[in-house]
Amino acid sequence: MAAESKAKPTYSEIAAAAGVSEATVSRVLNGDERVHPDRAKRVRKAVEKMGYSRNRAAAALASGKTGLIAIVIEDDLGVFEDPFWATVSSGVSKVLMANELQTLLMVTQANKVDGAIARYLDSGEVDGAIFFQLHRDTLVKNLSKHGLPVVVVGAPHKDSGLVYVDVDQRGGGHIATNQLFEAGCERLAMITGDVGTTAGRRRLDGFLDACSEAEYRAPKQYILNGDFSFESGKALMSKLLALKIPPDGVFCANDLMAAGAIAALEEAGLSCPDDVRIVGFDDSVIAQTVRPPLTSVRQDITGLGETAASLMIKLLQGIKVTPVVLPTELVIRASC
Amino acid sequence: MAAESKAKPTYSEIAAAAGVSEATVSRVLNGDERVHPDRAKRVRKAVEKMGYSRNRAAAALASGKTGLIAIVIEDDLGVFEDPFWATVSSGVSKVLMANELQTLLMVTQANKVDGAIARYLDSGEVDGAIFFQLHRDTLVKNLSKHGLPVVVVGAPHKDSGLVYVDVDQRGGGHIATNQLFEAGCERLAMITGDVGTTAGRRRLDGFLDACSEAEYRAPKQYILNGDFSFESGKALMSKLLALKIPPDGVFCANDLMAAGAIAALEEAGLSCPDDVRIVGFDDSVIAQTVRPPLTSVRQDITGLGETAASLMIKLLQGIKVTPVVLPTELVIRASC
DNA sequence: CTGAAAGCGCTTACAG
DNA sequence: CTGAAAGCGCTTACAG
Numbered sequence: 001m002a003a004e005s006k007a008k009p010t011y012s013e014i015a016a017a018a019g020v021s022e023a024t025v026s027r028v029l030n031g032d033e034r035v036h037p038d039r040a041k042r043v044r045k046a047v048e049k050m051g052y053s054r055n056r057a058a059a060a061l062a063s064g065k066t067g068l069i070a071i072v073i074e075d076d077l078g079v080f081e082d083p084f085w086a087t088v089s090s091g092v093s094k095v096l097m098a099n100e101l102q103t104l105l106m107v108t109q110a111n112k113v114d115g116a117i118a119r120y121l122d123s124g125e126v127d128g129a130i131f132f133q134l135h136r137d138t139l140v141k142n143l144s145k146h147g148l149p150v151v152v153v154g155a156p157h158k159d160s161g162l163v164y165v166d167v168d169q170r171g172g173g174h175i176a177t178n179q180l181f182e183a184g185c186e187r188l189a190m191i192t193g194d195v196g197t198t199a200g201r202r203r204l205d206g207f208l209d210a211c212s213e214a215e216y217r218a219p220k221q222y223i224l225n226g227d228f229s230f231e232s233g234k235a236l237m238s239k240l241l242a243l244k245i246p247p248d249g250v251f252c253a254n255d256l257m258a259a260g261a262i263a264a265l266e267e268a269g270l271s272c273p274d275d276v277r278i279v280g281f282d283d284s285v286i287a288q289t290v291r292p293p294l295t296s297v298r299q300d301i302t303g304l305g306e307t308a309a310s311l312m313i314k315l316l317q318g319i320k321v322t323p324v325v326l327p328t329e330l331v332i333r334a335s336c
Numbered sequence: 337m338a339a340e341s342k343a344k345p346t347y348s349e350i351a352a353a354a355g356v357s358e359a360t361v362s363r364v365l366n367g368d369e370r371v372h373p374d375r376a377k378r379v380r381k382a383v384e385k386m387g388y389s390r391n392r393a394a395a396a397l398a399s400g401k402t403g404l405i406a407i408v409i410e411d412d413l414g415v416f417e418d419p420f421w422a423t424v425s426s427g428v429s430k431v432l433m434a435n436e437l438q439t440l441l442m443v444t445q446a447n448k449v450d451g452a453i454a455r456y457l458d459s460g461e462v463d464g465a466i467f468f469q470l471h472r473d474t475l476v477k478n479l480s481k482h483g484l485p486v487v488v489v490g491a492p493h494k495d496s497g498l499v500y501v502d503v504d505q506r507g508g509g510h511i512a513t514n515q516l517f518e519a520g521c522e523r524l525a526m527i528t529g530d531v532g533t534t535a536g537r538r539r540l541d542g543f544l545d546a547c548s549e550a551e552y553r554a555p556k557q558y559i560l561n562g563d564f565s566f567e568s569g570k571a572l573m574s575k576l577l578a579l580k581i582p583p584d585g586v587f588c589a590n591d592l593m594a595a596g597a598i599a600a601l602e603e604a605g606l607s608c609p610d611d612v613r614i615v616g617f618d619d620s621v622i623a624q625t626v627r628p629p630l631t632s633v634r635q636d637i638t639g640l641g642e643t644a645a646s647l648m649i650k651l652l653q654g655i656k657v658t659p660v661v662l663p664t665e666l667v668i669r670a671s672c
Numbered sequence: 673c674t675g676a677a678a679g680c681g682c683t684t685a686c687a688g
Numbered sequence: 689c690t691g692a693a694a695g696c697g698c699t700t701a702c703a704g
Contacts, residue, residue: 008459010681021691026683034689053459057396058681061696066393071441075426086422090411093443105407105441107429123344123389230625259625266627286625289566289595291602346697357675362699370673394697397680 009050017046029054066127068102069312072117073132074110083284084301085132088153091305092130099313101127110136122146128312137162149315151308155198155323163315165307165324167299169199172328173206176251176279176297181214183277183336185249189222191236191261193253200228203253203281222247226257233260241268248276249336255280259290262335277336292334300326345386353382365390402463404438405648408453409468410446419620420637421468424489427641428466435649437463446472458482464648473498485651487644491534491659499651501643501660503635505535508664509542512587512615512633517550519613519672521585525558527572527597529589536564539589539617558583562593569596577604584612585672591616595626598671613672628670636662 011022018025020039027035028043035043046052060066071089093103104126108117121129121143128149131140137156144150144162152164180188190207193200204223211218221243226232233252237260240246252258258280265272272278272292280287283298307324314321347358354361356375363371364379371379382388396402407425429439440462444453457465457479464485467476473492480486480498488500516524526543529536540559547554557579562568569588573596576582588594594616601608608614608628616623619634643660650657 012681022682023684023691023693024689027690030683036689039690051455053455053461055397055459055681056461057393057402058696059683060393061391061397061698062681062683064683064696068440083419083422086419086425089422089441090443093441097442097444103441104404105425105429105439106433107426108433119387119389123391125389125392230621256621256625263625263627285566285592285622289592289599289622290625291599291627348697358698359675359677359700360673363674366699372673375674391697394680395699397682398697398699400680400699 008055009052010055013050014043014046014052017050018042064124066125067100068104068126069096069309070104070106070121070126070129071132072106072108072121072129075107075133084282087301088132088305088308091302091307092309093305095306095309095313099309101313118143121148127316130308130312149312151311151315153304153308155202157198163311163321163323165304165311165326166198167304167326168328169202170206170209172281172297172299173203173251173253174210175206175328175330176203176281176295177207177210178214179279179295179330179332179336180249180251180277181210181216183249183273185247185277186216187222187245187247187249188216188218189224189240189247189250190218191224191226191233191240191250191252191257193226193228193257195225200253207251226253228254228257230256230260230263233257234264235260237261237264238268241265241270246276249278250276251279251281253281255282255284255286255290255294255296258294258296258335259286262290262292262294272335279336283331287331287333290335295333295336296331298329298331344391345388346391349386350379350382350388353386354378400460402461403436404440404462405432405645406440406442406457406462406465407468408442408444408457408465411443411469420618423637424468424641424644427638427643428645429641431642431645431649435645437649454479457484463652466644466648485648487647487651489640489644491538493534499647499657499659501640501647501662502534503640503662504664505538506542506545508617508633508635509539509587509589510546511542511664511666512539512617512631513543513546514550515615515631515666515668515672516585516587516613517546517552519585519609521583521613522552523558523581523583523585524552524554525560525576525583525586526554527560527562527569527576527586527588527593529562529564529593531561536589543587562589564590564593566592566596566599569593570600571596573597573600574604577601577606582612585614586612587615587617589617591618591620591622591626591630591632594630594632594671595622598626598628598630608671615672619667623667623669626671631669631672632667634665634667 011025014025015022025043028040056067096103130151132153140150141160152162155164155166156162192204195201224236226236252261258278261278262272280294280296283296287294287296303326311321347361350361351358361379364376392403432439466487468489476486477496488498491500491502492498528540531537560572562572588597594614597614598608616630616632619632623630623632639662647657
């Protein structure tokens with residue numbers, strides 16, 4: 001006779017305890033307004049008392065909604081090891097959890113995204129997908145066309161109607177470059193990131209914007225294409241230093257390359273900021289640990305994740321949304 | 337008459353196409369050996385041809401298995417922003433996916449772990465849970481006792497029978513310290529991590545082991561308790577330098593503190609490694625970007641995640657498992 | 673080795 | 689505003 005003992009209660013127990021039907025229990029738990037307040041209260045009391053928690057699998061099967069949102073990240077070169085994405089993920093997860101949704105983490109190689117992952121996402125296993133580090137837009141566009149709610153973190157290459165969040169990469173490049181001008185630099189150079197990525201391209205655009213505003217035209221040898229790695233920052237800085245007239249200010253498209261650039265300066269027996277001023281981008285730990293500490297562009301990384309999740313939730317509710325661009329801010333330290 | 341068109345096929349279509357019963361389809365898809373090879377082949381062919389993919393919710397409801405493993409991380413101070421955990425997660429995710437399991441990412445505040453999360457985990461919503469950054473063992477122990485398969489990344493405080501994976505923290509501390517001795521240091525000091533964590537404590541133990549092997553006894557002022565932050569590394573190094581006889585070699589319990597220590601040296605006008613040699617722990621990006629590049633203890637972080645996932649899979653299969661300790665290795669750079 | 677059938681715990685038209 | 693009932697798509701004893 002040990003009623004109300006071990007096993008998880010189901011709707012039938014709750015319904016019995018509250019003196020209503022299972023349908024009513026379901027309505028109350030799903031926030032259906034039309035239930036009479038008194039009965040709703042009875043249901044909630046029973047739920048509370050019996051420690052009820054919904055069986056998601058059953059709900060998913062019956063409703064077609066899984067309550068799961070996938071984060072898909074293409075991890076060819078250990079991108080996920082970049083703290084950046086982890087921070088974005090944590091922002092996503094927090095907002096999703098607060099909205100009764102769960103985060104499915106799918107770390108996969110880019111070449112596998114088309115196969116198993118695409119099928120998985122497309123077969124109703126998740127209610128939506130948030131993509132990080134977009135290499136090719138096609139898959140995402142297809143999924144989106146098939147009706148899967150999709151949000152992309154980082155602007156896609158072509159404005160294909162996808163909903164995305166990004167930080168103001170171009171504006172960031174702009175303020176970074178302005179800082180160099182304001183510090184008195186006259187020969188500005190830039191070590192770009194991978195310009196095949198939208199972030200890389202737009203940071204460069206921001207640099208160019210600021211230069212033309214200042215009526216400065218950087219010589220061709222002053223704009224060198226890096227790939228966001230420490231090594232490339234170092235190698236390209238050495239290249240700049242080898243020029244007949246080296247620059248006196250360099251904007252590096254991320255902190256890692258900036259750290260590389262500082263290392264190159266040091267090896268050449270030069271000082272930052274005395275000989276060459278440097279500005280980075282990301283405001284990562286590296287900006288703080290490198291000597292001299294790096295002036296860098298800060299982006300609200302958790303905010304990126306939170307915004308992505310919020311957009312997803314709106315999408316799920318059928319609310320129309322447009323891309324969001326988050327502001328960017330300069331953190332000034334000793335390097336410039 | 338457009339058979340085989342849009343909608344996702346279900347068992348009944350597959351069964352019809354293969355000329356078997358739904359039960360047989362289920363058996364084949366679940367790897368039941370007892371099905372006749374020919375019929376199994378027919379089923380697989382139909383599955384292939386019709387692009388069938390299992391509805392997880394239905395399977396979960398019927399079987400009681402969700403195919404979901406939770407990663408739970410207590411994220412009070414932005415721990416998840418530490419690339420360390422992201423890397424572990426990606427290792428977990430990859431192994432799990434390869435085994436048809438999905439990774440549920442639950443980033444939560446420590447004080448909330450007891451409430452909603454515990455209930456969630458305990459109510460059959462996941463098949464198992466992998467915990468990161470364990471603050472209190474009790475919750476985990478309870479869940480484990482309730483029968484939820486649990487794996488912990490990082491050794492728990494008391495050996496409470498939980499299954500865990502960790503790297504050989506103590507051995508790592510040992511080799512780091514030995515390196516200092518071998519480089520000729522005679523006055524070794526240590527800036528510890530948070531010794532409330534098992535990692536912090538064990539790295540210190542390793543230091544002590546190596547010292548006693550070398551018949552060296554570090555004076556009390558030479559062992560300072562940091563908290564793994566850049567700031568603490570810097571402050572404690574300054575403290576060491578202020579001593580009448582400062583150390584000539586310092587083992588810092590992580591790279592971030594080591595970077596702080598180097599910054600302090602520099603501010604004091606001293607050189608690493610000429611005046612003081614330094615060894616870190618983690619072999620993170622920081623080890624490579626700091627000047628001088630840091631000698632540091634490398635741990636197989638992806639391996640931690642992969643091992644955690646493997647242990648979980650064995651647990652799910654009912655195989656008995658014991659804790660795993662991964663080896664650690666010294667990466668030598670300029671700082672020592 | 674195989675199939676018929678019950679059942680997992682919800683949701684949702686439908687009828688009132 | 690509410691309930692009876694069908695149904696979501698699998699799994700799994702059970703009987704053969």
